[in-house]
Amino acid sequence: MDAVWQMIIVAVAAVPFFSAFLIIVLQKKLGERAYKLSIYSAYLSVAAAAAEMMLFYLGDAEMPGAFTQTLFALHPTPVGVVLSFFVALVSVVIHRFSVKYMYDDPGYLRYFILLDLMIGDIFLLLLCGNILMLAATWHMMGILLYFLLVHNFQKAQTVRYGFYTFFTHLLADIPLMFVVWIVYHHFQTTDIELFLSAAAEGQRTVASGFGITVGVSDLVALLLVLSAMIKSTQFPFHLWLPFTLEGPTPVSALMHAGIVNAGAFLVNRFAPVFAHADFALHVALVAGLVTAIIGSTQMLIQQDIKKALAYSTMGQMGYMMLEIGAGAFALAVYHMMVHGLFKASLFLGSGGVIHDARLKENIADTSLFDFYFSTPKGKTPSRTEYLLFVLILPALISMLLFAPLIEAHGFKGVMVFYFFAWVSAAQVVYTIYHQAPVKRLRAVLSGTVGYALAIWFYVYAEKAINLTLYPDERVLDQIIHSAVWPDIFMHAGAALGLLLIFAGAFVMYRRLLHKETLFTIFGGLHDSLYRLFSREFYIQDFSESAAKKIVALSKRINDTMRY
Known part of the structure; x- marks a missing residue:
C-alpha cells in the first residue's frame, strides 16, 4: 500500500514535467x-490527484512521504x-481552452511546454517536504510566469510589463530565503516537518536587547507573511498585476486562479509557526484590510474589463x-479555491463579454443602488421602506433565529460571518428581482432565507473545512487566540464599518432621489479623490x-x- 501511495504522489508531481519533456523531444516528429x-497529461494529473486525495483521507494511518x-x-x-486536486481540475480547463485560443500562435508548442512546467512547479510547491525545494519552486514560479506573460515577446510593452512581474516575484523570494537560513541555522535541518515539530516544542531566541526579545517563530512567521504579501499582490506590491494583461488570456486565468493565491498556501503550510506569532498575524490583517479597500475601489473606476478583474x-x-x-x-484556503474557480471562469x-458589450450597450440595465433606493412607478416614495424591509428586516430575523450560534462560536467570529452573509443575501434579493420583478414582501422572504442559508453555510461549512484541513484542532485554536486584538480595536473597527456603510447608503439615496451628482454633494473633494484613485x-x-x-x-x- 505504501509503495502504491508513493507512486501516486510522485506521479502527481512528475507527470507535467514528463509531458513537457516529451513535447520537446517529439515536436519535430509530431x-x-x-x-x-x-492534454493527456492534464487528465492524468486529475486522476492521480483524485487517487492521492482518496487514499490520503481513507487511509487508516498517516501516509508516508516519498524521498524522505x-x-x-x-x-x-x-x-x-x-x-493539488483543485489545481489539476483548473489545469484541465485551461488546457482545453488553450487548444483553440492559441491555435494560430507561432509559439503554440512552446506555450504548452511552459504551461506544463508551471503546473508541475505548482504541484511540487504543494507537495514538497523540504524547505530548500519549496524556496526553489517559489522562485521558479516567478521565472515561468515571466516566460508565459511575455509569450508574445515581439511587443516591447509586453516584455517590459513581464519584467515588472519578474522583479516583484524576485522580491518575494528574499524573505523566504531568510527563512531557509534561519531554519537551518537554528534547527540544523531543511525538512519542513522536523522544523515544525521542533518549533512547536518551544520558542527559541534569535536576538534580544533593549527589553525586546525576538523569537525564531516570530521572525519566521513575519518573513513568511511578508513573502506571501508580495506574491499575493498586497498593497503596495500590487503594481505588476494590472499590467499582466498583455499575456495570453489562459495565462491570466491560471495566474489569477492559482499563482497569486500561493501566498495563502505558504502561510498555511507553516501554520503551527503562527500559534504564538501574534505580531505577524496583526500585520497580515492590517495589510489585507488596506489591500481589500484599495483593490475594490480601484476596480470600480476601471473601464477595461480585464483590468477591472485584475483589481x-x-x-x-x-x-x-x-x-x-x-x-x-x-x-482562507476555501476562499482561495472558490476565488480561483470563479476568477478563472x-x-x-471575458472575450465573450467584450463581444456582447459591443453589440449591446449597458448590459446591466438596473444597478444595485437603483433597485434598493429608486422609487417604483406609481408609488409614493418612502425614505425607510427599502432599508427597513429589504435590508435590515431579513438580517434581524436571521440573527434571532441563529442567536445560539453567537453563544457557541463567539461574538467576533460570528459577526464576520454575518457581514458576508448580509452581502450574499442582498445580492440574492437583487438577482431575484432583476430576473423577474417581485413584490417587496417576497423580496424580504427571499432575503431572509438567503441570509439564513448563508449564515448556516459559513458557520458549519467552516467547521467541516477546519476538520478536513486541520485534524488537530489545537493548532487552529492557538492561532485564533494569537490573532485576537484588544476589544477596543474590535469595537472601534465595527463602529467605523457601520458608519461608513450608512454614510454610503445616505449619499447614494440623496444622489438618486434628489438627482444630485457626487460633485454637488462633496464639492471639490470628489474631484481630488477621483484623481487620486x-x-x-x-x-x-x-x-x-x-x-x-x-x-x-x-x-x-x-x-x-569610467566604466
Missing part, C-alpha cells in the same frame, strides 16, 4: 499534434492534497490575507520617477568610474 501530450530526508522529499499535507483579484487577495490575519486559515469568458495613488508615478533617478545615478557613477 508537429503541432504534440500538444495532445499536454532528501532535497526532493515529498510530504503531502491535508492542505497540499486538497489544493478585483487584488481586493480578493486582500480579503484572503485579512482572513489569515484573523486566524481563519482554513477559511471570468477571465476565460484614477492615478492609482500615484504609486506608479513614484516608482517610475525613482527608477529614472536610480538609472541617472548609475550612469553618473559609471561616467565617474
Whole structure:
C-alpha cells in the first residue's frame, strides 16, 4: 500500500514535467499534434490527484512521504492534497481552452511546454517536504510566469510589463530565503516537518536587547507573511498585476486562479509557526484590510474589463490575507479555491463579454443602488421602506433565529460571518428581482432565507473545512487566540464599518432621489479623490520617477568610474 501511495504522489508531481519533456523531444516528429501530450497529461494529473486525495483521507494511518530526508522529499499535507486536486481540475480547463485560443500562435508548442512546467512547479510547491525545494519552486514560479506573460515577446510593452512581474516575484523570494537560513541555522535541518515539530516544542531566541526579545517563530512567521504579501499582490506590491494583461488570456486565468493565491498556501503550510506569532498575524490583517479597500475601489473606476478583474483579484487577495490575519486559515484556503474557480471562469469568458458589450450597450440595465433606493412607478416614495424591509428586516430575523450560534462560536467570529452573509443575501434579493420583478414582501422572504442559508453555510461549512484541513484542532485554536486584538480595536473597527456603510447608503439615496451628482454633494473633494484613485495613488508615478533617478545615478557613477 505504501509503495502504491508513493507512486501516486510522485506521479502527481512528475507527470507535467514528463509531458513537457516529451513535447520537446517529439515536436519535430509530431508537429503541432504534440500538444495532445499536454492534454493527456492534464487528465492524468486529475486522476492521480483524485487517487492521492482518496487514499490520503481513507487511509487508516498517516501516509508516508516519498524521498524522505532528501532535497526532493515529498510530504503531502491535508492542505497540499486538497489544493493539488483543485489545481489539476483548473489545469484541465485551461488546457482545453488553450487548444483553440492559441491555435494560430507561432509559439503554440512552446506555450504548452511552459504551461506544463508551471503546473508541475505548482504541484511540487504543494507537495514538497523540504524547505530548500519549496524556496526553489517559489522562485521558479516567478521565472515561468515571466516566460508565459511575455509569450508574445515581439511587443516591447509586453516584455517590459513581464519584467515588472519578474522583479516583484524576485522580491518575494528574499524573505523566504531568510527563512531557509534561519531554519537551518537554528534547527540544523531543511525538512519542513522536523522544523515544525521542533518549533512547536518551544520558542527559541534569535536576538534580544533593549527589553525586546525576538523569537525564531516570530521572525519566521513575519518573513513568511511578508513573502506571501508580495506574491499575493498586497498593497503596495500590487503594481505588476494590472499590467499582466498583455499575456495570453489562459495565462491570466491560471495566474489569477492559482499563482497569486500561493501566498495563502505558504502561510498555511507553516501554520503551527503562527500559534504564538501574534505580531505577524496583526500585520497580515492590517495589510489585507488596506489591500481589500484599495483593490475594490480601484476596480470600480476601471473601464477595461480585464483590468477591472485584475483589481478585483487584488481586493480578493486582500480579503484572503485579512482572513489569515484573523486566524481563519482554513477559511482562507476555501476562499482561495472558490476565488480561483470563479476568477478563472471570468477571465476565460471575458472575450465573450467584450463581444456582447459591443453589440449591446449597458448590459446591466438596473444597478444595485437603483433597485434598493429608486422609487417604483406609481408609488409614493418612502425614505425607510427599502432599508427597513429589504435590508435590515431579513438580517434581524436571521440573527434571532441563529442567536445560539453567537453563544457557541463567539461574538467576533460570528459577526464576520454575518457581514458576508448580509452581502450574499442582498445580492440574492437583487438577482431575484432583476430576473423577474417581485413584490417587496417576497423580496424580504427571499432575503431572509438567503441570509439564513448563508449564515448556516459559513458557520458549519467552516467547521467541516477546519476538520478536513486541520485534524488537530489545537493548532487552529492557538492561532485564533494569537490573532485576537484588544476589544477596543474590535469595537472601534465595527463602529467605523457601520458608519461608513450608512454614510454610503445616505449619499447614494440623496444622489438618486434628489438627482444630485457626487460633485454637488462633496464639492471639490470628489474631484481630488477621483484623481487620486484614477492615478492609482500615484504609486506608479513614484516608482517610475525613482527608477529614472536610480538609472541617472548609475550612469553618473559609471561616467565617474569610467566604466
